[in-house]
Amino acid sequence: xxxxxxxxxxxxxxxxxxxxxxxxxxxxxxxxxxxxxxxxxxxxxxxxxxxxxxxxxxxxxxxxxxxxxxxxxxxxxxxxxxxxxxxxxxxxxxxxxxxxxxxxxxxxxxxxxxxxxxxxxxxxxxxxxxxxxxxxxxxxxxxxxxxxxxxxxxxxxxxxxxxxxxxxxxxxxxxxxxxxxxxxxxxxxxxxxxxxxxxxxxxxxxxxxxxxxxxxxxxxxxxxxxxxxxxxxxxxxxxxxxxxxxxxxxxxxxxxxxxxxxxxxxxxxxxxxxxxxxxxxxxxxxxxxxxxxxxxxxxxxxxxxxxxx
Amino acid sequence: xxxxxxxxxxxxxxxxxxxxxxxxxxxxxxxxxxxxxxxxxxxxxxxxxxxxxxxxxxxxxxxxxxxxxxxxxxxxxxxxxxxxxxxxxxxxxxxxxxxxxxxxxxxxxxxxxxxxxxxxxxxxxxxxxxxxxxxxxxxxxxxxxxxxxxxxxxxxxxxxxxxxxxxxxxxxxxxxxxxxxxxxxxxxxxxxxxxxxxxxxxxxxxxxxxxxxxxxxxxxxxxxxxxxxxxxxxxxxxxxxxxxxxxxxxxxxxxxxxxxxxxxxxxxxxxxxxxxxxxxxxxxxxxxxxxxxxxxxxxxxxxxxxxxxxxxxxxxxxxxxxxxxxxxxxxxxxxxxxxxxxxxxxxxxxxxxxxxxxxxxxxxxx
Numbered sequence: 001x002x003x004x005x006x007x008x009x010x011x012x013x014x015x016x017x018x019x020x021x022x023x024x025x026x027x028x029x030x031x032x033x034x035x036x037x038x039x040x041x042x043x044x045x046x047x048x049x050x051x052x053x054x055x056x057x058x059x060x061x062x063x064x065x066x067x068x069x070x071x072x073x074x075x076x077x078x079x080x081x082x083x084x085x086x087x088x089x090x091x092x093x094x095x096x097x098x099x100x101x102x103x104x105x106x107x108x109x110x111x112x113x114x115x116x117x118x119x120x121x122x123x124x125x126x127x128x129x130x131x132x133x134x135x136x137x138x139x140x141x142x143x144x145x146x147x148x149x150x151x152x153x154x155x156x157x158x159x160x161x162x163x164x165x166x167x168x169x170x171x172x173x174x175x176x177x178x179x180x181x182x183x184x185x186x187x188x189x190x191x192x193x194x195x196x197x198x199x200x201x202x203x204x205x206x207x208x209x210x211x212x213x214x215x216x217x218x219x220x221x222x223x224x225x226x227x228x229x230x231x232x233x234x235x236x237x238x239x240x241x242x243x244x245x246x247x248x249x250x251x252x253x254x255x256x257x258x259x260x261x262x263x264x265x266x267x268x269x270x271x272x273x274x275x276x277x278x279x280x281x282x283x284x285x286x287x288x289x290x291x292x293x294x295x296x297x298x299x300x301x302x303x304x305x306x307x308x309x
Numbered sequence: 310x311x312x313x314x315x316x317x318x319x320x321x322x323x324x325x326x327x328x329x330x331x332x333x334x335x336x337x338x339x340x341x342x343x344x345x346x347x348x349x350x351x352x353x354x355x356x357x358x359x360x361x362x363x364x365x366x367x368x369x370x371x372x373x374x375x376x377x378x379x380x381x382x383x384x385x386x387x388x389x390x391x392x393x394x395x396x397x398x399x400x401x402x403x404x405x406x407x408x409x410x411x412x413x414x415x416x417x418x419x420x421x422x423x424x425x426x427x428x429x430x431x432x433x434x435x436x437x438x439x440x441x442x443x444x445x446x447x448x449x450x451x452x453x454x455x456x457x458x459x460x461x462x463x464x465x466x467x468x469x470x471x472x473x474x475x476x477x478x479x480x481x482x483x484x485x486x487x488x489x490x491x492x493x494x495x496x497x498x499x500x501x502x503x504x505x506x507x508x509x510x511x512x513x514x515x516x517x518x519x520x521x522x523x524x525x526x527x528x529x530x531x532x533x534x535x536x537x538x539x540x541x542x543x544x545x546x547x548x549x550x551x552x553x554x555x556x557x558x559x560x561x562x563x564x565x566x567x568x569x570x571x572x573x574x575x576x577x578x579x580x581x582x583x584x585x586x587x588x589x590x591x592x593x594x595x596x597x598x599x600x601x602x603x604x605x606x607x608x609x610x611x612x613x614x615x616x617x618x619x620x621x622x623x624x625x626x627x628x629x630x631x632x633x634x635x636x637x638x639x640x641x642x643x644x645x646x647x648x649x650x651x652x653x654x655x656x657x658x659x660x661x662x663x664x665x666x667x668x669x670x671x672x673x674x675x
Contacts, residue, residue: 002412002429002449003409003412003413004412029409031412031413082413211646211647214646215646218316224645228411228645232411232412233449
């Protein structure tokens, strides 16, 4: 399985505090970490405000994460090359009109895009058509709509994942009850597939170690394997899905010339397999380097966005 | 939970054998040698004074032994010079350190000279060496085995060139390795490895020893080779059964720590009945990387100790590394919730012993 991942470490205003959270997660054994910004709408005035006065503030929450403000994270990365950091944005959706402008802005600025739909219609839209990676339901209070099998199934078909954010369960009894009931529902509707567990912890104490999470997953009615997959394999699938989403328009197959090998027959085969592999992994650098030449490449059809697990 | 949902306990396996050291087949020796990567050894001795114990474990103690911790690319092990010096002579073992078998890549070299790479899917696909899918994570982990000691594994042969090219030019896998080498004469000379790899930055790590006398806790269950029963139905009132003894030995650290009173809320562990009072209870624990050979010599000195003193039994427990790609023989080992693999010899005066072998769910085992 892939490395343990926590795809929701909140981005706090103080970079130091964020670093503390990240280092706690690393200490517990997580190797893939996504730092999450939450998008806040200026809800009263909607579009106009964003274009006019409120623009500056809005931009701030939308600007991609600047990794230079986290020297400690860079240091950790140098020390342990297996650590991987990603940026993520969570967009709470309340209104149909908001969707389009936000998505054009967010575009490719973040590695992972998550939405938090609050109405049934938006939930349906998120499952069926929106170009996103994660659907994160608000598990602190009752869901304002019922989950429906076809809708959830559509999301699974597209490779979109659902998120269970466990840190809210540690705060109060009522939130814990809510989280349990919603998570149990979610596991029933998804049959335990395409779910990720993440912390969303704003406090160091809210983090839990990976093996504790596997046990916690059993409470949500996961099977043992699924429970572990929720923090390993499925997170890996989310990352591949996001790669596919961002890189799909302009990706090409690229191969590098491998050094000469004595065994000629096998070389041809490996050459083929490894170039395929690199392309499906969607190595960023290669794409950017060759991205300009997209007019000439007809071989690759980015129609299939579902990430292979 | 309110609806009475039952959670199953993690799957694990425990086998118990009763045997004698005098048997010609020397099964104990095979059992120890087939488990090459040992992280810790603990000896529990009742009723012997500390002085006697220390004297007994002067010579075979692994305290003076070192293991070598070096960050190395895997292809360093395929150099001809290395194979001729270390793999083909004596016993060389190496294990990747600070790697996780369930979520990353691991590597190990067995005393037989087999290089085992346990790789996740991405790395396996990039590497280009054929392997077989793991038994526990079917499509997500692959095991590559290369016999470095094979006579055909020499420069010029297809396989050798292929392995070299994959590990060196294509994907340079690098791990921190814990290594130790026993030369042909049977002496541990890990220092040689250190000087062999002096171009890489390495360090020698000393095995640690920890002796505990329990000043207040002086109780042990009554057990005997013949008369302790295996099952729940007690044979005689004067002896504990075998499983109780196991739980006593494994929980001993907790009992000795005395942080928790027996039968408290946190732990219900207590010395199984019937028990008796002791003059002394000593535990001796070595941690680090301990070779099978030194465990065998420890077994011998335990047998001497038990002959020269009036001791009802002595227990010797050996723990393997939890993130090791193999446990016994060349059988795959995995890690689901825990990756423990350990065995305990309970040795009795007349050269008889019990052998407990325990492993987690992801372990092919013996």
